[in-house]
Each structure stands twice: as C-alpha cells, then as structure tokens.
Amino acid sequence: MKKAEGAFLTISELADDLAVPQHILRYWESRFPQLRPLQRSGNRRYYRPDDVALARRIHHLLTVEGFTVKGAQKALTAGNDGGDPVPSAVSQDILARLETVRADLARALGE
CATH class of the missing domain: 1.20.5 (Single alpha-helices involved in coiled-coils or other helix-helix interfaces)
Structure with missing residues (x-):
C-alpha cells in the first residue's frame, strides 16, 4: 500500500524509493547538514516531506548530473541546486x- 502524499517515510521506504541502500542515506545525513530526519526511539528515522524532497535532489545531483559529494554540498549551500x-x-x-x-x-x- 502506498503512503499518502506528505506522509513521513522510514529509511527503508525512502531507500526503496530512490533505489539506494540505506547506508547511503545515512552517509548523506553525515555529509549534508540540511538532511536531518526525525529520530524516534531506537534511532528510527522518519523523513518529512521536505527531507524526502532534499534526498531526491541530492540523489539527482549525484547520479544524474554527475556532481561529486563536495560539489553537491556547494550547490545546495549556495542556493544553486544545479x-x-x-x-x-x-x-x-x-x-x-x-x-x-x-x-x-x-x-x-x-x-
């Protein structure tokens, strides 16, 4: 069953949506300070709609546009998302x- 638009996603749901392993999302959290999902008991991550949009943008910058992590960081912090x-x-x-x-x-x- 598909979640409603705007619902929080778990790390596994977002990883499946982006077709990346969960550890990649955790890595992005360490490299992109803007990406900060809610963490509940047991360190379960819940990605808000803004976090999901940012993760999709990071994924696009890295995989489609060919940015390096450092380049994507600069693009996002400069307000220029590429x-x-x-x-x-x-x-x-x-x-x-x-x-x-x-x-x-x-x-x-x-x-």
Whole structure:
C-alpha cells in the first residue's frame, strides 16, 4: 500500500524509493547538514516531506548530473541546486546568438 502524499517515510521506504541502500542515506545525513530526519526511539528515522524532497535532489545531483559529494554540498549551500547555473537573461541572450549562428551555418551549407 502506498503512503499518502506528505506522509513521513522510514529509511527503508525512502531507500526503496530512490533505489539506494540505506547506508547511503545515512552517509548523506553525515555529509549534508540540511538532511536531518526525525529520530524516534531506537534511532528510527522518519523523513518529512521536505527531507524526502532534499534526498531526491541530492540523489539527482549525484547520479544524474554527475556532481561529486563536495560539489553537491556547494550547490545546495549556495542556493544553486544545479538547475540553472546562469541567470536566465544571460541564457536567453546566448541562446539567441547560437540560433543566429546556426541559421547562418545552415544557409552557408545550403540547407
């Protein structure tokens, strides 16, 4: 049975969701001070929705975007989660220039 959206997850549920071993989540807790699940009796960990979102972001930075742990730490503490490292106005300007160059090249090649 799937838990309701916003419900707390145990370490095993989150590990299954991210397809990582539980010890990886414990390691991330030691390396990312922002990731602090509730710990109840017997040191059982309960991840709040914000913790789950952060763990997913860490997983994405490390596995999909190829960040190192140190790089992911810097990205998260700087407020830049790797989504858009360049301001969008600059990105749009560069994109417009690249499209112009692309059109010029296509014209030169006779396409």
